[in-house]
Amino acid sequence: xxxxxxxxxxxxxxxxxxxxxxxxxxxxxxxxxxxxxxxxxxxxxxxxxxxxxxxxxxxxxxxxxxxxxxxxxxxxxxxxxxxxxxxxxxxxxxxxxxxxxxxxxxxxxxxxxxxxxxxxxxxxxxxxxxxxxxxxxxxxxxxxxxxxxxx
Amino acid sequence: xxxxxxxxxxxxxxxxxxxxxxxxxxxxxxxxxxxxxxxxxxxxxxxxxxxxxxxxxxxxxxxxxxxxxxxxxxxxxxxxxxxxxxxxxxxxxxxxxxxxxxxxxxxxxxxxxxxxxxxxxxxxxxxxxxxxxxxxxxxxxxxxxxxxxxxx
Numbered sequence: 001x002x003x004x005x006x007x008x009x010x011x012x013x014x015x016x017x018x019x020x021x022x023x024x025x026x027x028x029x030x031x032x033x034x035x036x037x038x039x040x041x042x043x044x045x046x047x048x049x050x051x052x053x054x055x056x057x058x059x060x061x062x063x064x065x066x067x068x069x070x071x072x073x074x075x076x077x078x079x080x081x082x083x084x085x086x087x088x089x090x091x092x093x094x095x096x097x098x099x100x101x102x103x104x105x106x107x108x109x110x111x112x113x114x115x116x117x118x119x120x121x122x123x124x125x126x127x128x129x130x131x132x133x134x135x136x137x138x139x140x141x142x143x144x145x146x147x148x149x150x151x
Numbered sequence: 152x153x154x155x156x157x158x159x160x161x162x163x164x165x166x167x168x169x170x171x172x173x174x175x176x177x178x179x180x181x182x183x184x185x186x187x188x189x190x191x192x193x194x195x196x197x198x199x200x201x202x203x204x205x206x207x208x209x210x211x212x213x214x215x216x217x218x219x220x221x222x223x224x225x226x227x228x229x230x231x232x233x234x235x236x237x238x239x240x241x242x243x244x245x246x247x248x249x250x251x252x253x254x255x256x257x258x259x260x261x262x263x264x265x266x267x268x269x270x271x272x273x274x275x276x277x278x279x280x281x282x283x284x285x286x287x288x289x290x291x292x293x294x295x296x297x298x299x300x301x302x303x
Contacts, residue, residue: 002213010208017170017204050207053166057300059199061152067252067259091301099220101290106220110300137222137254143237147206149215149263150244 002047005030007151009038010047014148017051057094062110064117064138068125069103071133079130080104090124153198158183160302162191163200167299170204210263217264218292221278222256226285235282245273256288 002010008028013019019027025035042048057065072079080098087093087107095108109125111117125134155163161181166172172180178188195201210218225236233251240249240260248261262278264270278287 007213010213013206014208017206045212047209047212048206049209051170052168052205052207052297053163053170054202054205055163055167055300055302056199056202059152059202060155062301067250088298091303094298094300096294096296096298097220098293099290100293102288103290106290135255137252137256137259140251140253143249143251144241144246145248147208147247148244149208149210149213149247151213 002042005034006038006042006047009035010042011149011151013039013048014151015146017147057110061112063113064111066109066111066117067137067139068107068109069135069137070105070107070128070131071102072104073130073132074104076130082129083131086128090120090128092120092124153194153200159191159195162188162195164299164302166192166201167302214265215263216266217270218295219262219264219270220290220292221258221260221262221274222288222290223258223260223278223281223284224255224286225257225283232283236284239281240278243273243277245277261292 005028009024009030012024012027021036021039022032025032028035030038039048070083072083083105084096084098087096087105090109092109092111093107094110095106097106098104099106107125109117109120111120158181162177165177165180174189174192175185177192178185181188183191192201210216225233236258237249237251240246240258245262245264246260247263248259250259251257252259260278262270262273264273274287274289278284
């Protein structure tokens with residue numbers, strides 16, 4: 001179980017993921033060696049799952065991002081598995097979430113422009129299996145995006 | 152916008168898996184010298200394509216067992232200021248993501264909570280009291296998966 005020092009380290013790391021071990025140690029008030037050892041342990045225990053680079057798709061020319069919310073035909077017991085497997089085959093799908101509520105699955109889909117989006121939507125999205133209902137939210141701006149937790 | 156070659160795409164794919172890789176280690180995997188790798192990473196950062204790091208944690212192990220996506224519609228009556236809503240919503244520590252969207256809702260929020268009771272507290276005390284907030288729809292996150300995207 002993570003203790004108070006672990007929580008303090010994680011609070012700083014989640015707020016500023018760019019920090020190196022030495023800077024992180026200083027902010028959390030521990031030695032660099034302690035910081036390094038604790039981060040290693042948190043990784044080994046699976047508390048820290050992954051450290052990954054964030055790719056800005058807009059900077060890569062993908063100007064359009066749409067959040068697609070699906071309700072699936074649940075009379076088919078394989079609906080979720082088959083839908084998810086097919087969605088993973090679409091390169092423009094950058095996030096897949098399964099949900100509990102009115103919406104079953106949400107996909108984030110990126111495209112170069114509206115023409116490209118329409119093409120992806122018609123040929124790759126509407127052809128996904130077991131769709132009962134589908135609605136779209138077009139992303140205008142991301143105001144906040146953080147993994148920080150109120151630890 | 153800069154042109155990417157196969158090596159750039161391989162660098163992006165590798166760093167999207169392991170953000171902490173050093174230029175030396177990354178270069179070894181791609182059969183590239185350390186300085187050449189470093190130059191390419193720098194170029195991708197300067198173009199804004201590599202936009203920092205994300206640390207993914209097991210939220211449940213840290214006591215946050217519930218993640219909820221909220222669709223928020225602002226009330227149509229009266230003049231609603233998007234700035235007032237945004238300023239207030241980004242200050243809520245439990246709100247990790249705020250996106251302005253076009254469609255059935257005006258905003259999408261990702262909210263973390265310790266459990267369902269804690270979520271109810273956040274929803275009632277913090278979300279429903281936001282300036283201009285109207286209809287709210289909640290969907291609890293079961294699984295989340297980030298895909299490599301069109302980098303092949």
